Amino acid sequence: MSIKPIGIFDSGIGGTSIFKEIKALLPYEHTIYLADSKNAPYGPKDKAQILELCKKNTELLLNKGCKLIVVACNTATTNAIKTLREAYDVPFIGIEPAIKPASLQSKTKSVGILATKGTLSSELFYKTTDLFSNGINVIEQTGDGIVPLIETGKTNSEEMKTLLGVYLKPMIASDIDHIVLGCTHYPYLIPLLKDMLPKHVKIIDSGLAVAKQTKNILEQNNLLNTEVLDATNLFYTNGNVAILDAILEHNFNVSYLNF
Structure with missing residues (x-):
């Protein structure tokens, strides 16, 4: 003890x-x-x-x-x-981004990952994705600009909504049914994401x-x-x-x- x-x-x-x-x-x-x-x-x-x-x-x-x-x-x-x-x-x-549960649970075989450049470009992320994404279409998106907005108290700002709209568009077009939040700042975006994503998309954080x-x-x-x-x-x-x-x-x- x-x-x-x-x-x-x-x-x-x-x-x-x-x-x-x-x-x-x-x-x-x-x-x-x-x-x-x-x-x-x-x-x-x-x-x-x-x-x-x-x-x-x-x-x-x-x-x-x-x-x-x-x-x-x-x-x-x-x-x-x-x-x-x-x-x-x-x-x-x-x-680590929760790629494994998203890949295993996906019915559309298409998942989105929203993360920072440092995470998406790392060796550990590459190995994890390679291990669990066989047969899955993974749409990676770098969340440039998100953390500075959260850090300055602008989580629910119009600027944030515009940024997320751009980042989510290719994911929605690819028929994702899961989105993995690959940054610990991003759970504070969940209310916005629920409004902006199709209702069937499951949001996963760690x-x-x-x-x-x-x-x-x-x-x-x-x-x-x-x-x-x-x-x-x-x-x-x-x-x-x-x-x-x-x-x-x-x-x-x-x-x-x-x-």
Whole structure:
């Protein structure tokens, strides 16, 4: 048993979608969340830059005593998690686009993937897609511009709707019946996507699967916190505190940290 916190980091506020799933499943676990909004998005950066940022975030969380780290960013996972696991002696949980369930469940044999450039161009994404997409028409779309809009509080803006309209058009034309959200920021688009996509299209994200895997790894390593106490949840951002506070629905205290 360990009362040490779970560490979570993302290239900004998107990983809060993962945090919410983890807290729903593991309410007694203490957490520390880092929103690296100053460097968002990670998607357009090269692998060396992404790795440097991930190491910085990891070391900050380890210095704060974290027992496990959730890399709540698809781009960071696909580009850096192998190196992180080799370099640091704590368990890491990564985020991968849920290509497997979409491919297995598709009846039209056509699925869309909306993700960042850094995720779509990574070796891990290529291997996963190659493994599970046999016989499936996969329409990949880079979500350029989406993360900056979410990071500046413009999730429901007309600009966002216009951008999504362009990105969804080829997917709809290809008769997709599943769309995979390949970035932890994107679950905040689900209300918009439901309005813009045909009703039969199923939207898939990785949040619940990540929470379940976090619980499994904690159990395997005897790290679950079994004390029924009020959990402490700390949030740090090097960006706009108000935007992180708003997306957390003002239920938690958010602090600015220059990292």
